[in-house]
Amino acid sequence: MSQVWLLRRLLGVLPLLLAISVLLFTVVHLAPGGPTDVYADNPSVTPQALAQIRIAYGLDQPLPVQYLRWASAMARGVWGYSIRTGRPVTTEIAERLPASLLLGGTALALSALVALPIGILSAALRRSTVDRVLTLLSFAGISVPVFWLALMLQLLLSIHWALLPAAGFETIGATGLLDHLRHLAMPAAVLSLATIATWSRFLRGSLVDALQQDYVRTAYAKGHSTAGVIIHHALRNALIPVVTIISLDLASLISGAIITETVFAWPGIGRLFVESMDARDYPVLMGLMMLGSLALVLANLCADLVYTLIDPRIRYE
């Protein structure tokens, strides 16, 4: 990997983000309704007052002008004010981001810890009873609706056994790590289930392919143990597609998990997005979507870098 390549990739992010911002801005404004519609059924908000509100938010300008104003302000780090709450967009996002990062980060870590061993075991013991059971469980994990699983866990763990809080981010007044972990346990488990199932299936598939390659046969012929062959020879090659899918899921750390956050009353980015969408809160929506886009672009870049670490044959010039 050359530094020139990295610099070129980083510089390439800018026009990409610019193009994404034009697309997002257009799509958001194409949705029916606008932020001032909240006032439209109020008889005491006169047409003059309504016009004043539109001017205050720059909504009286043509769409290209609105975009240019927004883009130049964004470039200067001015993200504007939420139309719904009157607070800075950066404050709105900064308040919700830690909760999403905590939930998404924990779910991803949990997924990696569980999915990788399952995938390896399943591939190593392919067509065995263990493989079939793990395959069945994986398909169940992919198929079970998130909201249903969440409700079942709440019923069992919160009502029946009273082990964990049913919802929320923290207990008011509680300061310990344990309190956060207790609130985090169920949503993280629910969020990671489908990921574990997907990742483990991907890894199994690519590892089974790798295990049928000539170099694996050679390794066995040289007297390596099965574990040694898998870990030192097959796994590295099998990880490339898994890294790709992990990088895509990594971006969801920023965009939040709407269903899980809603069911568990988790104060994350996903819920903020839904609330802002319902109110057509353009500044917050654009801030959130640009952040999500940036995360996706950077996650892809990270994946490209990780490829070179996994497979030394990959070189970027």
Add this chain to the structure above:
Amino acid sequence: MTGRPALAFSLACVLASRSVGAADAVPVPVPVPVHGGTLTVGISYDVDTLNVYVTAALGDIEAAVVEGLVAPDEHAHYVPVLATAVPTLANGGIELTHQGKAMRVTYHLRPGVLWQDGVPLTSADVKFTWEAVKDPHFLAESKDGSEEVESIDTPDAATVVVNYRSVSPAFASTLFTFGILPQHLLAGKDLNHDPYNDKPLGTGPFMVTEFRRGQYVVLDRNPHYWGHDAAGAALPYLDRIIFYVIPNSNTLGTLIRAGEILFAPRIPVMLAKQLRGTAGTDLVTGPSLGWSYLDFGMKQVPALRDPTVRRAIAEGINRAALVRAAGNYPQAIHSTVLPVFENLYDPEPDAAVPDYDPAAANAALDAAGYPRGPDGVRARDGRALELGITTQSGDIDGEIAEQILIAQLKAIGIAAYADNKSGIAYRQARYKGAFDLQYGRITTAADPVYSMFYGTHGPLNGRGYTSAAMDAALARMETSLLPDERRAAGAEMQRLFAKDLPSLPLLSYVSIAAKTQRLQGYVTNPTNMTDFVSVAHWWLMPREQSP
């Protein structure tokens, strides 16, 4: 804390026993209110702001913090709060001016009221509230009533004289009822971005001590509160209220069952059905000044401009099925004025919209030139009678009612389908008339302004209904302070409504709240001012004494 409630409860038992004397009946202990405790409340919407004039949500939290001059009680009658009396013509609080074409309303402020920071409330605060709300730079959701006021005089610190441009009988439903803003804190500030919106300062029984967006709002007792109960004890009884934001109704049900949420106002009917029989939890129903309706999109669908078609649809709707689906909580209605508004409701048959009569509906549609096609769907000039029903996405009760309406319309040869929208898109469709049929619910103030819904230029008349006779009747009803005149105009409005049928009233809703049996003193409030208007009188029975 534990000694005081126990003593109070014992004393109450003794008093109750005495009251039944030597009767054989088992004496029922009358619980005596005790101070203390934390009430956890589950609300289903995210809190955008705590400024009562800005929020797009119902002001549950604000009602516990910010007070108005008057407020509606549990019977939807206005009672004084920060004022000493509700102004009326009879008590001299309202005077007609400009030859009866305008009015002057005088409020006398309750003495000794302090803001939560200890500063006295004065008439200057009331005047400031009007000036702040009507300021066009203040981007507020609720500016109701501010434009009707011409000027405000404050002859002394305890007297407010409001000069209206016209006669406005609904004055009590707006502006000063929502809440008074503190001049000493907000004068010269930009109300659009002021920290007040996160931590309002009021005169109410509770004050905001913590607001975590997307999570919870903590209210603590206001030590300066002016209220006292009948026995002279200081109000409020509760020490703390925590409002938790629970956007999912199933999760809310789980938290109620787990005992983590002690009170949830306005729960959906579907959740109420799930919670029936939950130990320690009561489902309290109360009247609501709300009704559900099916609106006819006359702007969008030419067929619906024909009163015969609208009447046929009305005759094709069986309200009994809607009531059953809603757990038998609501009641069928046949008038746009709810029976609870005794001063306006006209019970005569010619003021009622048609009841269920599918045979008549089919005959009327046949006669109107909409014969059934081979697929059973009616059509005229090659155009099938296919109508989308729009309701708010995610509103469980509304979506269930919608499915029933689709089935009932199919039975009379109309192919209806769900065309739901969410948030702003739904709101826009509603007021712009971008719908074929629209199922919705409205909850009004204690003195509803019907011209908003049925006036030619009414902001909620998205359906495109126009009637000069209706406009005249509404104008008479809404510009008179004389009860007989208002009743007569109201009766005429209802007759015109039944004849023209711009909308089909379906069910009169009830408000359902889930509350712990420990919560006492709670009364429902049927208006859009929420149950929390009376929260100063709520109290929690200690666990050891709960039923």
